[in-house]
Amino acid sequence: MPSPSSKGWLIPIGGKLTDASILARFIELCGSSNPVIAIIPTASEESDMGTWYEKQFAKHGVTNARALNLRRRSDCDDQDWTSRLADADGVFITGGNQLRLTTIIGGTPAAHLLRDRFLAGMPVAGTSAGAAVMSAHMIAGGDEGPTPRAGMVTLAPGFGLAPEIIIDQHFRQRDRLGRLLTALSYNPAMLGLGVDEDTAAFISPDDEIDVMGSSAVTVIDTRDVEFSSMHDAEPHDTITLLGIRMHQLAEGAGFNLRTRKAHGSSVVSPHPDHAR
Amino acid sequence: MPSPSSKGWLIPIGGKLTDASILARFIELCGSSNPVIAIIPTASEESDMGTWYEKQFAKHGVTNARALNLRRRSDCDDQDWTSRLADADGVFITGGNQLRLTTIIGGTPAAHLLRDRFLAGMPVAGTSAGAAVMSAHMIAGGDEGPTPRAGMVTLAPGFGLAPEIIIDQHFRQRDRLGRLLTALSYNPAMLGLGVDEDTAAFISPDDEIDVMGSSAVTVIDTRDVEFSSMHDAEPHDTITLLGIRMHQLAEGAGFNLRTRKAHGSSVVSPHPDHAR
Numbered sequence: 001m002p003s004p005s006s007k008g009w010l011i012p013i014g015g016k017l018t019d020a021s022i023l024a025r026f027i028e029l030c031g032s033s034n035p036v037i038a039i040i041p042t043a044s045e046e047s048d049m050g051t052w053y054e055k056q057f058a059k060h061g062v063t064n065a066r067a068l069n070l071r072r073r074s075d076c077d078d079q080d081w082t083s084r085l086a087d088a089d090g091v092f093i094t095g096g097n098q099l100r101l102t103t104i105i106g107g108t109p110a111a112h113l114l115r116d117r118f119l120a121g122m123p124v125a126g127t128s129a130g131a132a133v134m135s136a137h138m139i140a141g142g143d144e145g146p147t148p149r150a151g152m153v154t155l156a157p158g159f160g161l162a163p164e165i166i167i168d169q170h171f172r173q174r175d176r177l178g179r180l181l182t183a184l185s186y187n188p189a190m191l192g193l194g195v196d197e198d199t200a201a202f203i204s205p206d207d208e209i210d211v212m213g214s215s216a217v218t219v220i221d222t223r224d225v226e227f228s229s230m231h232d233a234e235p236h237d238t239i240t241l242l243g244i245r246m247h248q249l250a251e252g253a254g255f256n257l258r259t260r261k262a263h264g265s266s267v268v269s270p271h272p273d274h275a276r
Numbered sequence: 277m278p279s280p281s282s283k284g285w286l287i288p289i290g291g292k293l294t295d296a297s298i299l300a301r302f303i304e305l306c307g308s309s310n311p312v313i314a315i316i317p318t319a320s321e322e323s324d325m326g327t328w329y330e331k332q333f334a335k336h337g338v339t340n341a342r343a344l345n346l347r348r349r350s351d352c353d354d355q356d357w358t359s360r361l362a363d364a365d366g367v368f369i370t371g372g373n374q375l376r377l378t379t380i381i382g383g384t385p386a387a388h389l390l391r392d393r394f395l396a397g398m399p400v401a402g403t404s405a406g407a408a409v410m411s412a413h414m415i416a417g418g419d420e421g422p423t424p425r426a427g428m429v430t431l432a433p434g435f436g437l438a439p440e441i442i443i444d445q446h447f448r449q450r451d452r453l454g455r456l457l458t459a460l461s462y463n464p465a466m467l468g469l470g471v472d473e474d475t476a477a478f479i480s481p482d483d484e485i486d487v488m489g490s491s492a493v494t495v496i497d498t499r500d501v502e503f504s505s506m507h508d509a510e511p512h513d514t515i516t517l518l519g520i521r522m523h524q525l526a527e528g529a530g531f532n533l534r535t536r537k538a539h540g541s542s543v544v545s546p547h548p549d550h551a552r
Binding site for chain 1: 348349350373375376378379380382383412413416430431432433434461462463465466498499501502503504505506507
């Protein structure tokens, strides 16, 4: 088992990506100006989703970005696709429905390879559903609203690239604070990361998060929670959760997952070409 | 990180334990005839649950079984209790409500210590809620019935001692096949273990399961599932799940978690004194 610091960068993006510098930085983290990028479009039912992202990467000069056509479970041990995954310098997971990712890819050779390559250092970025699926405890769906209530979130096993983080996306735009707090109220061992649209959390191999993009990342740290009423709650009951620590991180701000300390400005420059 | 085979025995019990040989074998696995056993009664709201189990262990000649009075989160970094956990030869987790275990102990020093000690070789047994909480993806609740339907199960982060197994309990008696299949339909990467009352799955450090007790353990292996409709399902929709492999294991039968092969009779004698 590799030590934690040999794993790759993990880059959850909150959906509706327009900030070109986020994709530029992901490409750079893949290790060359023209890296081999495997696009996983499985979350989407739109057949041209993969092609669309191939074009986005081409605009950045990446000619080796290719969509893996994983549409059913039997595709996921097809050697044509798994060898492309094995040869990739980075993986990008598109949006759609995160349950398509887990029901179609979960437990297959492609899922094991993705995890092994990530643990060995390959960067993985994903937007919307592609961000949610990075969690071990994936938010599969839920209700809108800021107040946590029993039953307002559905958790399911995700790809587990971030075992202790529950990642939510379209966070501010779809009013998802309540469902993320509900997810955390089951077991305060987890950390919540609510990623807004057009915004990314860059999580380094050393578990240092820094934020890029036009909106914010919300960190919800329940490590010091004193009480959660979830064990007493009936369906739809409002949940009591005492001692939440929360950080709102705009671009340049960050959070260390090991020390659980936040900072207001970059400790490392997020991107050399990035001035805004 | 210790290698997988240095971890301890894990013994989920399906509730309503009357078979004395199950407790006798757990005691033996703790390494002496009178081991130090830490009882975690937190799942139960009954204040005498811990004392009741102290007496059960005393009937087996164990005079060093002591309940840890973990009733609120602030108890879980109390050095009196954590030092007892640190000194224990084995841990027994009682029944009750598994969400009390995760909301009160989850993420605290006691939870980390329990996991670290287990990974270093200490056996952990648990009955009912104490079995469910061993999963990473814990069944927190759900509906009865044999047919999987969307929304009939609630998953929450458990203690994660068995990261890839979803453990259900009171399995046959409370008709829980449907909710376990629903849990597995989200992501076929998981393996389902339905443990009946008065029955235990002894999971060795080498991931070999053998069964003891008066009823059965149901293994549901979804590794070769060809299709799950969960990504298309609306609430209450019946789920299609194709290619499930299932084993019914009575006492003496077993299953290897690595090879995913079942066998009908013991490859190792479950207990030298156990003849029935």
